[in-house]
Amino acid sequence: MANENTTNAILGILSLGPHSGYDIKKLMEQSTGYFWSENYGQIYPALNQLLKTNDVTMQVIEQEGKPDRKVYSINEKGRQTLIDWLSGPIGQYPIEQKNELLLKLFFGLNVPGEVNILHIEKFLEKLKTLLSVYLDVQKNILDCEPQDENSKYWLITLNYGLLQVRANIQWCEETLIQLK
Structure with a gap:
């Protein structure tokens, strides 16, 4: 089923x-x-x-x-x-999540600092790529004429992703400063 x-x-x-x-x-x-x-x-x-x-x-x-x-x-x-x-009610909100990166960083003292820095740098690279994709999607939605009735809702979900990615980029940048 x-x-x-x-x-x-x-x-x-x-x-x-x-x-x-x-x-x-x-x-x-x-x-x-x-x-x-x-x-x-x-x-x-x-x-x-x-x-x-x-x-x-x-x-x-x-x-x-x-x-x-x-x-x-x-x-x-x-x-x-x-x-x-x-x-209906939301079954599971996206607050609780498993995050391997955070798990590894939590125990990061057990490896050389460069390992943790590399993890963050790779994550940051992926986030910047994703941000670029999201911005392209946003442009495509906004460029559609006339605006589809669904556009408002598509932009709402996209904005969630944009804010999340930007917050993660900021976290990566701050974390790299702390680790270096």
């Missing part, structure tokens, strides 16, 4: 329009993938579950020389399932 958040994430993607499992994966990579991702091994069982619960419909599109394409659409029952989930 597919995870409830997985099925609801898929319903959310399908609320944007009909898509194949492949399309769902690609859309997630380009949108929710920065904070919520699913793999094909999760998507297809979830789609089957959504079919069984009558939350989505499927249309088979024949393709010449290729396997048939299965396109899924959210129906009214599925839209209500999505609305119920969106309106």
Whole structure:
């Protein structure tokens, strides 16, 4: 049985329009993938579950020389399932997390200081790359004319990521000063 958040994430993607499992994966990579991702091994069982619960419909599109394409659409029952989930309580807030970097730094006295500095520098490099990606995504959303009704919500989630990345960059810079 597919995870409830997985099925609801898929319903959310399908609320944007009909898509194949492949399309769902690609859309997630380009949108929710920065904070919520699913793999094909999760998507297809979830789609089957959504079919069984009558939350989505499927249309088979024949393709010449290729396997048939299965396109899924959210129906009214599925839209209500999505609305119920969106309106319900948050199961787990992103406050509690496992963080290997912090775990290693906590015990950092056991290795040469350069090891800890290298960990922070690599993290900082990844953060700067991610910041650049987020800023490109932000520009793409803002450049769309006319603004999609979803844009406001996409920008809200993107702003969370931007603030988090910028705070982590600041933390890395301050930590490097302390470690050097």
